[in-house]
Amino acid sequence: MAIHIVEEANRCLGCKRAFCQIKGCPVQTPIPQVIDLFKQRRLEEAGELLFQNNPMSAVCSMVCNHSGQCEGACIQGRKGTPVHFSSIENYISTAYLDRKEWKPAPSCGKQVAVVGSGPAGITVAIKMAQLGCAVTVFEQRPEIGGVLEYGIPEFRLPRALVQKYRHVMCSLGVRVRPSTTIGGALHIDDLLRDGYDAVFVGTGTWRARKLGIPGESRGNVLFGIDYLVDPSSVAIGQNVAVIGAGNVAMDVARTALRSGARKVTVYARSRHISAIDDEVELTELDGAEIVCGKAIYAIDDNGPVFETAIFDEDNNVVGYEEELDHVSADTVVIAASQVPKDKLVLTTGGLETDHRGLLSVDERGMTTVPGVFAAGDVVNGPLTVVHAVAGAKLAVEGMTSYLGL
Structure with missing residues (x-):
């Protein structure tokens, strides 16, 4: 090396x-x-x-x-x-x-609450702690990391690396409250009441987007983002159908193959594959098949039912064949993007979202509630780790200005 x-x-x-x-x-x-x-x-x-x-x-x-x-x-x-x-x-x-030997910075006298410990939350916690803020991170799950811990498979990102960031944060003086949901027993209003001078929201997009088709609630169906949280808890079966062609779909397919599945097929609605090229290649190398031109119509006890697309010479979908394609599969995993959960919005007066349920922020990363900032997937929708960091850095600049640091 x-x-x-x-x-x-x-x-x-x-x-x-x-x-x-x-x-x-x-x-x-x-x-x-x-x-x-x-x-x-x-x-x-x-x-x-x-x-x-x-x-x-x-x-x-x-x-x-x-x-x-x-x-x-x-x-x-x-x-x-x-x-x-x-x-x-x-x-x-x-x-x-x-x-690196990590040490707390001299106190600036400000307190900051960070809601969510994914890449955006970790970035903000570290940056604000380095400025001397007393930072508390609230994480609804037992471990920190968000999508790093519960969304990206171990074979792509070792959990030991993710947990190093807990050591970094704690060494900088950050306090972590795991298994604590803001929007549950505690609300953002409680944080502001208790003396936090600013609040950062980096809660990600953890609600699977449902397709609205018959059969989504059947016992042989899973949502990709839920499956990746704990693949060992699911009897995935020998034959798996994955609906969707993004990065989550590729992670699901590769994880299923490592969890005992013998045949994994990824079904894309068009010929456009939204996943990263490298991930697509690795998915196929691992043994999964990618089939294009299959629009999910329903799911029955035997597996997915598709409409088969008709393409023109430019690979645009111009219609569908009359006969439905019934595919046999032990498990159907729907990986068709995610949206934010709405607990924070429902429990915080004045916190506005766009039509997709994503938090609305200004150019400084501040939401429609003064002193409450946000970045990452909860603002942009599901993107990559580096995009979450880019948004978090902008929010840090906004928080720094807001706090007068």
Whole structure:
């Protein structure tokens, strides 16, 4: 590994106008500077630069869409192979997390509540703690991490790495209240009453979007986002049908194959696959089949029932065949996107959403309730970890200004 990443680092041209950073990375990671520090064997400084720009750097090095972002924008890739910055970033970031001595910052006298401990919540908690705020993180599940812990499979993101962030936060003085739902016994109004000067909401999108078709409530049907929380709790069967073609669908398919399924088929409505290309390739490599042009019509006790699409020469769906396609499957998993749960909105006066149920925020990340900020999937809908971090950084800037820090 060390030889490989040194070779990759040496291939970097150190572009003054680095497309990998400017065009490729949603959080503008200073890739040339990081690589230069690495080549000088200044590992701690390189790690510090990565972490301060993106506390989730170690995670992003493993789960980002590198071929479509930093590495996809690398000028070396125009005529050959792009520099694999993900390998370099992973080596530096994981070493930095292991070696760094974390200490609380001097108090600034402000208290901040963070609701949800996914990538956006962790980013805000760390950033605000580093500014000297007394931060409390409220997490409805037993472990921190949100989608990192309960949505991304272990084979893609080791849980040990996720739990390192709890150590980082606690070492910075952050308090964590697990198994505590804001919108349940406690409301946002209670947080503001109890002296929190600002509240950040990063609760993600944990409600599966139902399709509204007959059969969704049958016993042989699961929702993808629910299945990934604890795959071992489900007898998935030998033959699995996955409805949807996004990243969650690919994670479901690969997890099912690792959970005893012998045949897994992913069904896409059109010929457009929304999942990351690398994830699609890995899904097929693992043994799943992807079938396009199948629009789910219903689900019966034997499996899904599809309408088969008719395509024109441009691969647009122009109609459907008259005969329905009845497919046999032990389990049908619906992975057709997610929306936020509505507990916070129902229990917080003045907290507004858009037509999709996503929280409305201004350019500073503040919601329609003064002092309450939000970012991540609960604002943008299901996107990637790095997009959640980008939104969280904007919210931190807004909170910093609001608190007068």
